[in-house]
Amino acid sequence: MYTAYIAGRDVVLQQVVRPAVAPLSADLFVQQSPILGRCALAGPDEVRAATAAAVAAAPLWAGVPPADRFTLGPVFCRRLADAAGEFTALLVAEGCPRRIADWLLDSMLGMFDAESCRWYLRLVRHEWRDGDRRLVLQHHPDGVLAINPPGNAPAFSAATAALHGLMAGNAVVVRIPRRFPSSTTFLLRHVLVPSLEDVHAPPGTLNFFCSGPDPVLRQWLDDPGVDDIVYYGNSERGLSFERACLDRGKKAVLELSGNDTVVVWKDASIPDAVESLVTAFHGSGQMCVAPNRAVVHPSVADELVEALRLRVAEIKPGRPEDSTTLLTPVPGDAYIAVLREARAAGAVLVCGGKRLTLAGTPHSDGPFLEPTLLRVDGLSTAADLSAVCEETFFPLLSLVVPHPEADDERLLSDVIGFLNRNRYGLRNSLWTGDPGVAERFVAGVRNGAMLKVNQVHLDFVHLLPSHGGTGRSGGVHGEAAYMFLKTSHLQSAVFGP
Known part of the structure; x- marks a missing residue:
């Protein structure tokens, strides 16, 4: 049974779905779709509670020095390496070919290893002298980051976006798609949550639940506690969603179609x-x-x-x-x-x-x-x-x-x-x-x-950016993007003598 995780606690919900993988045979009498387990479905109350928990945790987590936050990546990698067998087995059970599951695993381990995170940390603050003045450029977290991963690779997309957002200093809320919830829930609950505990993140820094996309996206758009929304999906719908975010003063981080x-x-x-x-x-x-x-x-x-x-x-x-x-x-x-x-x-x-x-x-x-x-x-x-x-x-x-x-x-x-x-x-x-x-x-x-x-x-x-795109892949502000920079904002400061 896969549950929601809100404000540092597992939340057992009443409504459940039984995810099944697509049958591999054209003859339904030869092979029925296997049931992988049960997954709890969140409703509007849980969506609101997840955002409220993130709002409460956001200033506490943002107050942690960046050098400490960016240790989260290597800690995650160590735990992921230990859980690699179970994680890839879940991906395969959901229908992901083992060869691709191994590639996804290796990609995450490369993105967040110690060398990568040391490089990322160097990008969030620059300081230099101009005569007798000290100049600073620094990135501050945006606040609460909500993540809507795609249905076709949710575990990889949810975890990488969440890690970037967390290292930037944001509190994070993730909607787990109903189609493949098992691997995503496992990766978040049994790898990322313990990693956050290892670095002493406050409860509510990461929250997640399983639900269909449209009601949740509408709630996030209307909730003043949500600052950024990471949207993966079709370009037409994504660009329309970007306009809705702009109308409400929110930042849309788009990861859309490619060609x-x-x-x-x-x-x-x-x-x-x-x-x-x-x-x-x-x-x-x-x-x-x-x-x-x-x-x-x-x-x-x-x-x-x-x-x-x-x-x-x-x-x-x-x-x-x-x-x-x-x-x-x-x-x-x-x-x-x-x-x-x-x-x-x-x-x-x-x-x-x-x-x-x-x-x-x-x-x-x-x-x-x-x-x-x-x-x-x-x-x-x-x-x-x-x-x-x-x-x-x-x-x-x-x-x-x-x-x-x-x-x-x-x-x-x-x-x-x-x-x-x-x-x-x-x-x-x-x-x-x-x-x-x-x-x-x-x-x-x-x-x-x-x-x-x-x-x-x-x-x-x-070391190079793993996200971003131009045109209909990334919206009007599309470019190669380190998501930890995309989910933060640049601020300048000057110190006199």
């Missing part, structure tokens, strides 16, 4: 580029920082497409406990219209596009979708296709091949322009053997919170 691009230049290592592109199919393309599209130099396009086709053919459905499994079930049939539109415009279906059973055989009601490659010739053709311009949220990788240019300088300019016209902006990456091309890419691509050169697209990078 990431990998550029493969003519002198790239094709095997390395292929392995990076294969990350498009991790979690069946339902991870926002996975690449959705590639732009491939025409001189190596045929070679890369064939190498990628062969590599993708190795990706099969499997049970989440299998260490080779990458795919997860894909609900709905939105993919049909996307592929139909692309093919009508001249795109070539290289492979995929069929529903599959767990055994990997085609079946119209199969829970999995075959990894799908589209080849689109011409940047102008690609610019109008949903398969290229939108986050599709199924295992599709669109390979855009520009028309050949006599001059590679012009071609690179066209590719950079294509990337900058992307309405979304989480990450862009490049594979090349030419340092000059790499420098032009980094200098010219303005879209995206992170640029990567000859690095796996999906992985988080130690």
Whole structure:
């Protein structure tokens, strides 16, 4: 039984749900959805109580010196390492492939290790002399941070956002999604709560409960005790929510859809580029920082497409406990219209596009979708296709091949322009053997919170910001963001002689 945690106490609630994972078989008589346990559902009273507890704790926690607050990250890492087996087992039981669960675990351990947190601490206060004056720039916590994690990776998103907010000095309230509450509740209650106790945080510094999103978001918008709201989700709804926050004087921290691009230049290592592109199919393309599209130099396009086709053919459905499994079930049939539109415009279906059973055989009601490659010739053709311009949220990788240019300088300019016209902006990456091309890419691509050169697209990078995005990924103030800075505010001070 998973409970709420409010004001330093476990709160047992009357209403419960029984979360179940999606069936892996198209035949419901073969396999029913397994029940993972019971999870208590919070109502309006518990939501208000959680905010009130955070309001009471916020000034006490903010008064703790930043150097002490930032020790929370390494303490969390030590406890997470000890609980790694149980945590990943819960993720797998909820349907997360073991390979992805291990990646999520390793990513958290890298984000909050001692070296990272020492670096973060250096960013929250700067002090220097100007003649006989002492100048200070310092970040103060915003107060109470409410977190609305996504349904597809709630444990990772809730924990990383909460840790950033807590280290910034905020008190935190987390809504745990109803779909996958087990791993999220475990990570918060049995790893983060004891970590806060280790650093002597006051009761109410962290509060969480399970509930549906809409009523809670409305309460948070109307509650004067909530200062910031971290919102993960669809760009349309997120940008609308941002406007609602602005109307009420609250800060919206947006983590929205992505539509990431990998550029493969003519002198790239094709095997390395292929392995990076294969990350498009991790979690069946339902991870926002996975690449959705590639732009491939025409001189190596045929070679890369064939190498990628062969590599993708190795990706099969499997049970989440299998260490080779990458795919997860894909609900709905939105993919049909996307592929139909692309093919009508001249795109070539290289492979995929069929529903599959767990055994990997085609079946119209199969829970999995075959990894799908589209080849689109011409940047102008690609610019109008949903398969290229939108986050599709199924295992599709669109390979855009520009028309050949006599001059590679012009071609690179066209590719950079294509990337900058992307309405979304989480990450862009490049594979090349030419340092000059790499420098032009980094200098010219303005879209995206992170640029990567000859690095796996999906992985988080130690010490660099893990959140943020431009355009429809991060809202009007989108950028690469350390969330502990995003959930605090900059203040200046000057001391005379």
